[in-house]
Amino acid sequence: DQQVKQNSPSLSVQEGRISILNCDYTNSMFDYFLWYKKYPAEGPTFLISISSIKDKNEDGRFTVFLNKSAKHLSLHIVPSQPGDSAVYFCAASANAGGTSYGKLTFGQGTILTVHP
């Protein structure tokens, strides 16, 4: 039962253009969403997050959009740079009873390649 899905295994983008990574979820209890980036031989690194009370969160070149009715979120990277080439994971958390903890459900990941 894949509760968080990233349906695109890979994405190739030209430097300077926009990268859009997508993620769908099925569990309506999820109320906090995160994107992680992973380089080879390193652990995942936190990138950006969004609470379900918002529909957009921006941090520099990175923006995450959340559409709760569609159970869909996306990560926009503008402009894309070669150093952004990595595996991107979307993750979700269900924070029951107001107690937050890091039991995250991850998607399968999308390999982003940014060409110079």
Next chain:
Amino acid sequence: DTGVSQDPRHKITKRGQNVTFRCDPISEHNRLYWYRQTLGQGPEFLTYFQNEAQLEKSRLLSDRFSAERPKGSFSTLEIQRTEQGDSAMYLCASSRTGGSGANVLTFGAGSRLTVL
């Protein structure tokens, strides 16, 4: 702060042997998590500690797996009678307590297990 440290980085063992992984979290983080990642998949939650108390274990954690955090600082994950299906990357992460920050995990580089 050197981040989350894991040791060893790579372990090759024969089926039936026991292995132990160690994780040293960020010192001011009182939550510690273990995740497992197999090829082509995102990390999957195994268990987590708040201080020395193990508060949740996934169904993925069979009785051959045991995790401890005896003094609320470092943690060990032991796998007894290893099977080839245990081959994976074992990721440790830590976080603060409370609020959305508890969902933002800092991961180590992982310990890769290969069972022959």
